[in-house]
Amino acid sequence: MIYLAQLETFIRSFFLQALWNYERMQNVGFAFSIEPLLRRACRTKETFYRALRRNTDYFNVHPYFAPLIMGVIFNKERELAESNRTEDPTISVLKNTMGAAFGAVGDHVIWGTWRPFCAIMALCVGLLVGYPSMNGDMSSSIFHLPGATLCAKWWVVGFLSMFNSIHLWLRWRGLQKAVSDGPLVVRWVESLHLQKWAAQIRRVGLLFLFFMVLVYFSHWTRSELLIWMVAVFLGSAILKRWGLSTFVIVYLVCGVSLAMTKLEIHWP
Amino acid sequence: MTSLMPHRLIAAAMWAGFIALDFTACGPFMISQPLVCGPLFGWLMGQVAVGVIIGGIIQLLWMDLSPIGVGIPYDATSTTILAIYWATLPSGPQAVPDHSALSQVVLALLIAVPFGFLFRWLDQMARRINTIIMHQVDRVPDEHLALGLWGGIVIGIAWSWIRYTLAYALLFWAGRIAWMRLAYSPRLTPMDQGLTMAVLLLPVAGMGVTLELFLSDDPEGRWAPWRATKPTKNGDRRA
Numbered sequence: 346m347i348y349l350a351q352l353e354t355f356i357r358s359f360f361l362q363a364l365w366n367y368e369r370m371q372n373v374g375f376a377f378s379i380e381p382l383l384r385r386a387c388r389t390k391e392t393f394y395r396a397l398r399r400n401t402d403y404f405n406v407h408p409y410f411a412p413l414i415m416g417v418i419f420n421k422e423r424e425l426a427e428s429n430r431t432e433d434p435t436i437s438v439l440k441n442t443m444g445a446a447f448g449a450v451g452d453h454v455i456w457g458t459w460r461p462f463c464a465i466m467a468l469c470v471g472l473l474v475g476y477p478s479m480n481g482d483m484s485s486s487i488f489h490l491p492g493a494t495l496c497a498k499w500w501v502v503g504f505l506s507m508f509n510s511i512h513l514w515l516r517w518r519g520l521q522k523a524v525s526d527g528p529l530v531v532r533w534v535e536s537l538h539l540q541k542w543a544a545q546i547r548r549v550g551l552l553f554l555f556f557m558v559l560v561y562f563s564h565w566t567r568s569e570l571l572i573w574m575v576a577v578f579l580g581s582a583i584l585k586r587w588g589l590s591t592f593v594i595v596y597l598v599c600g601v602s603l604a605m606t607k608l609e610i611h612w613p
Numbered sequence: 614m615t616s617l618m619p620h621r622l623i624a625a626a627m628w629a630g631f632i633a634l635d636f637t638a639c640g641p642f643m644i645s646q647p648l649v650c651g652p653l654f655g656w657l658m659g660q661v662a663v664g665v666i667i668g669g670i671i672q673l674l675w676m677d678l679s680p681i682g683v684g685i686p687y688d689a690t691s692t693t694i695l696a697i698y699w700a701t702l703p704s705g706p707q708a709v710p711d712h713s714a715l716s717q718v719v720l721a722l723l724i725a726v727p728f729g730f731l732f733r734w735l736d737q738m739a740r741r742i743n744t745i746i747m748h749q750v751d752r753v754p755d756e757h758l759a760l761g762l763w764g765g766i767v768i769g770i771a772w773s774w775i776r777y778t779l780a781y782a783l784l785f786w787a788g789r790i791a792w793m794r795l796a797y798s799p800r801l802t803p804m805d806q807g808l809t810m811a812v813l814l815l816p817v818a819g820m821g822v823t824l825e826l827f828l829s830d831d832p833e834g835r836w837a838p839w840r841a842t843k844p845t846k847n848g849d850r851r852a
Contacts, residue, residue, distance in 0.1 A: 362637040363769035364750075366743035367683060373747055373769070377762040394755035401751065401758075405682065408641065448682070456679035461826060464648055464672055471669070487669075488715070493662035497652030500668070508643050551827045558820050565813070574817050581821025582828075591674050591822055592687070595726055598818045599719070603807030611806055 346385065347524065351416075353381040355520055358412045370405035379415045382524070386423035395431065396422045402437055406444040407451020412516045414443050416523020417530060439528065450539060458543040459511060462550040467504035469557045471496040476564065569610055577601060622785050628657050629694045630778030636690070636736075637680075638773040647671035647693040654694050658701040666718055666812065667696045673819020677826045685740075688732035691781075696725035698785050699792045716808035717796050719815070724792070728784065739776055743769065 361374035379400055387393035406414060418440055425433045475487035475496030487493045523530040558578065565571055581594055605611075632654065635645040644650060651668015655661045675689040700721035746768055753761030795801070 359639055360766050360770070362641075363639070363766045363773070364743050364747055365637050365740055366747045367740055368744045369747065370683075373750055373762060373765045376758075377766050380759055380762065390756075394758065397758050397762075398755055401762075452679060452681050456681070457677075460643065460646075461676050461823065464646065464676060465823065467648060468669065468672065471665075475665070487665050488662055490662060493652075493655075493665045496665050497656065497661050500648050500665070501652055504646070504648055505643065512642070547827055551824075554820065554823055554827060561816065561820070574814065577814050577817045578821045578824075581818040582825045583821075585822045585825040586829075592726060592729075594818055594822065595674060595815065596723070598814050599723060599808070599811045602811040602814050603804060605810055606806040611810070 350381040350385045351520055351524055354378050354415055355412055355517055357381070358408075358415065358516060358520075361408050361411050369401070369403040371408075371411070372401050372404050375404040375411065375415070376400040378411070379418060382415060382419040383422055386419055387426045392426045392431075396426070399432075399436065400440075402440075404440060404444055406448045407455060409455055409512055409515050410447035410451050410519065413519030413523045413530060413534070414440060414447065416520045416525075417443060417528050419524055420527035443531075447534075450534075454539045454543045455512075458546050458550075460508060462546050462553075463504055463508040465550050465553045465557065466507060467500050469553050469560075470503055471499045472557060472560055474499055476560065573601070573605060573610065622782060622789075625654075625658065625698055626778045626782035626785055628654065629698075629781040630774045632694065633690060633777035633781075634770065634773055636773075638770045645690040647675070647689050650690055651693050651697065654697050655701070658697055660697075660701045663700050663718055664697050666715075667700065667722055668693055670722065670812075670815045670819060671696075673816055674822055676819070676823045685733050685736050688729045688736065691732035692722075692725045692729040694781065695728050695784055695788060696721040699724065699788050699796075702789060702792060702796075715812045716805040719808040719811045720796060720801070721792070722815075724788070724795070732780070735776065735780055739772070742772070746772070 357378040357380070358374075361371050361378055364373040365371055366373075376397055380397060383393055383396045383400070387396055400418065418436060421433065421436045421439060425436070471487075475492040487496045519530070519534075522533045526533065562571060562574055565574065577598060581598070584594055584597075585591070632645055632650045635641050635643070644653070647668045649668070651671065652661055652664045655664015655668070658664070671689050671693050675687065675692075678686040678689055680686060696718075700718045746765060750758075750761045750765040
């Protein structure tokens with residue numbers, strides 16, 4: 346029966362941020378998601394009502410790590426329900442501490458590393474299948490329907506399946522492990538070496554990016570155009586490092602494009 | 614779907630509202646990433662090529678966007694959707710085959726870029742309203758709290774979809790009027806070649822931005838709350 350409650354919590358956790366607010370952030374989503382597990386943990390209606398109310402307090406974490414914390418809180422609530430006490434202040438402390446820690450891990454590993462990596466992989470493949478051929482034939486490129494459709498399929502299916510395979514696994518496995526191990530689930534997370542993997546993935550991502558740059562640049566053989574492309578590439582990286590907004594970079598690049606046509610450098 | 618009929622606008626706004634739900638209401642499964650929503654919305658508008666070009670460029674340029682803590686980043690999804698809608702308007706590029714058509718795709722992108730900030734602001738406002746809804750859920754008696762939470766989530770999802778759909782419908786409509794005057798203005802003809810060249814250079818700039826992201830030790834830090842929000846007068850940080 347606990348499996349069904351886990352499954353329900355897993356599904357409900359996708360709506361964690363539906364009522365995200367500045368005061369208590371993901372509190373409604375958290376209480377909504379953990380409710381099936383709390384029903385299992387509490388023996389009486391009164392303890393269930395108290396537990397559910399307690400879990401409407403402040404909560405914020407990276408959404409993919411939320412099921413893991415729900416599993417931990419389920420364990421703590423079960424312990425409390427089986428004891429003679431009515432309140433346990435460590436529950437909210439544990440929830441907030443884990444929320445902050447896993448929030449930071451999720452932001453770095455998922456948003457900062459895994460998502461850009463999957464995007465670069467998909468873009469690389471899309472570019473390879475839908476880029477204008479070396480002889481200048483544009484008919485099969487992304488600028489026309491067959492090439493664009495092929496590229497779109499790779500981007501949509503490739504990116505979504507690659508990204509969400511880890512996303513869904515992390516949610517489900519995290520919840521399962523947390524329900525069975527309780528707060529000791531942190532050892533499981535530690536054993537995943539997420540930070541180490543993130544560093545490796547970033548290096549591989551960098552390689553794919555360079556590969557993409559080479560493929561993109563190799564098709565434009567006119568030297569004056571190539572020089573401009575290298576200048577824009579390096580210039581954008583440097584301006585971004587200096588903290589310039591991408592918003593400004595977009596208009597700067599368009600300004601450069603207009604200037605290039607004044608210098609008689611046109612689309613090949 | 615390339616006629617000027619209002620049903621095109623309404624259908625486009627409803628689909629855009631569904632895509633935007635991926636942000637916070639459900640998932641996120643990353644359907645709202647420009648790489649995905651670009652081709653999808655382009656396909657819905659009848660021109661996959663435009664969706665691929667705009668989605669690819671925006672994905673590369675805004676690869677580093679992350680919703681960290683209370684910080685709400687620039688809304689690249691809205692930029693993608695608005696640009697595609699305007700670029701695929703009737704009497705616009707039918708298959709994006711030549712230079713002038715590509716220049717219109719870039720023009721639509723340039724017009725849509727500032728609206729990412731508008732949608733970020735709208736999201737901030739919506740989350741303030743979410744606080745009011747949350748307080749209503751909080752007032753529900755203990756024995757009905759489980760039901761109250763259901764209500765809160767359903768209202769949250771419905772409210773997200775309605776506000777995005779309305780915002781998109783309004784901007785699609787207002788933008789169409791501006792687009793028809795601007796995109797086919799003879800004054801812009803001398804800029805055609807330059808804008809077409811931007812199709813080539815904008816992905817290059819995006820690769821440069823992505824290079825900086827992969828070389829950064831703190832990739833998610835750039836969208837941390839203290840960067841994505843403004844300080845108030847008394848010094849504290851508020852979204």
